[in-house]
Amino acid sequence: MDSKHIEQLLEKYWNCETSLEEEQQLRDFFKGTAIPDSLNETASLFRFFEAEKKKSLGDSFDTAVTKELKKRQGGKIINMVSWVQMARIAAGVLVVVAATYFIRQEVRRAYPEEKVVTDTYTDPQLAFEETKKALMMIGKGFGKAKSEAGKIKMFNEAEKKIQGKETGAEKEESANI
Amino acid sequence: MFEARVLPVKNKLFRFAFRLLGSSEEAKDVVQEVFIKVWNGREEMTDIQNMEAWCMRITKNLSLDRLRMKQRRATDSMEDGFDMQHESLSPHETTEMGESMVRIHELIAALPQKQRQVIHLRDVEGYSYNEICDILELDMNQVKVSLFRARNAVREKLVKINAYGL
Incomplete structure (x- = not known):
């Protein structure tokens, strides 16, 4: 194989344009001995690839x-x-x-x-008395509230009366004018 | 079935895991893990069309998992004040390979992860672009760009070595 052809192939190889067959041709060429000095290092590269391929695990x-x-x-x-x-x-x-x-x-x-509230009475009568006492207390509260609310009612009525009188007086005033 | 379809690819799996992890012991462990995974899912094996690409994909994923775990551990140990350990060739391997080969090994090891995967699959294993897309779960464009960058990075370094012996 002439060196010009090899150089062309190598150029193609560096540019990644070679086919697998062409790459095999290069490998075969570099296996030989007639290699120009200028390609010595490239030859080592191809020889390296060949040597790598021989690494094996053994039987x-x-x-x-x-x-x-x-x-x-x-x-x-x-x-x-x-x-x-x-x-x-x-x-x-x-x-x-x-x-x-x-x-x-x-x-x-x-x-x-x-603390969670637990039953404190065992005697039903006592419990009833206590409940009654509690309810009475609430009832007393309600009664007191009712009488207080009655006072509010009285206030409201008084307010209405005053308003009524005021409007009567205004009417009289306007009539005098 | 298992012996006929899966075992023959063991060396490819080993080399791929080795390229990613940089340690043959770990690569061996990964291959064993892959086989165990495949064995566990052997009932679904008949549905898989490209068994080899499938195994390679599992190898990639398990290797990357290991790398992530290693990186996490390395970060932890750095926080604790320990030095990070770098994977490198043993003296025995260095003598066996020869100077120029060692340089190329280092050159490829220094490539970014994705470029290293693509150049390995294409130039060592001879996979087609479609197969590489399948293994790496990348589209054609990503594969071609990565390969182009990887080969050109290697080429630039080789030119420097040739010109200045660096």
């Missing part, structure tokens, strides 16, 4: 993996990554629960609940 890997997988046949393999994810979620939930608990404790301490 021992196959046997180890096949053995490992056959051992697990049927059962699902626990994935460490998913465990880590689950642990993260669990930790998050735990933090939220713990925070809620402590906040509630604090709130309870700061504002203790008022």
Whole structure:
């Protein structure tokens, strides 16, 4: 292969215009020994690619993996990554629960609940008397309020009378004028 | 089925994981993880048309997950006052490869992630553009631009090496 053709191919290669076949031609050329000095470094690049392609895992890997997988046949393999994810979620939930608990404790301490009213009387007669007393007290309150409201009524009537008189006097005044 | 369709691609998976992770031990672990994943989903294997591209895609995703985890750990250790460890070739590998090859290895390792993936898939493994799109879940334009940038970055460095021996 002449060097001019190679140079053209290389130009195409750098511009990413080569096909896979043309790239193979370049690889084949650089495998050879007749390489111009100016292309020494480019040759190293292609040789590097070739050397990279030879890196392999070896057959021992196959046997180890096949053995490992056959051992697990049927059962699902626990994935460490998913465990880590689950642990993260669990930790998050735990933090939220713990925070809620402590906040509630604090709130309870700061504002203790008022004591719930419980039954204080066991004797029904006594309870009746006490209820009666309480109701009487309320009734008394109502009576007092009613008499006070009566006074308001009296005020209203007095106000009306005064207004009536005032309008009569005004009429007289206007008649005199 | 599994042995016939999946095991033969193991070396391609290994090389791809190695290109992304820079460590053969980790790359080996990733390939094993890929096989376990494929094995777990073997019932759906018949629906997959391009098994090789599918396996390569899983390899890419698992390798990138590992890289992210490593970066997170590295950031944590830096915060704790430790130095970051960089992946590099072992002295044995350096002697075996020769000086110019080591330079090219470093040159490609220094490329941005996406460019490194594309140049590896095209120039080492010889995949078509369509297959690369499928593996990397990128569109044709992104693949071509990445390859163009990768090859040109390599070319520029090679010209410098040739002219000034840098």
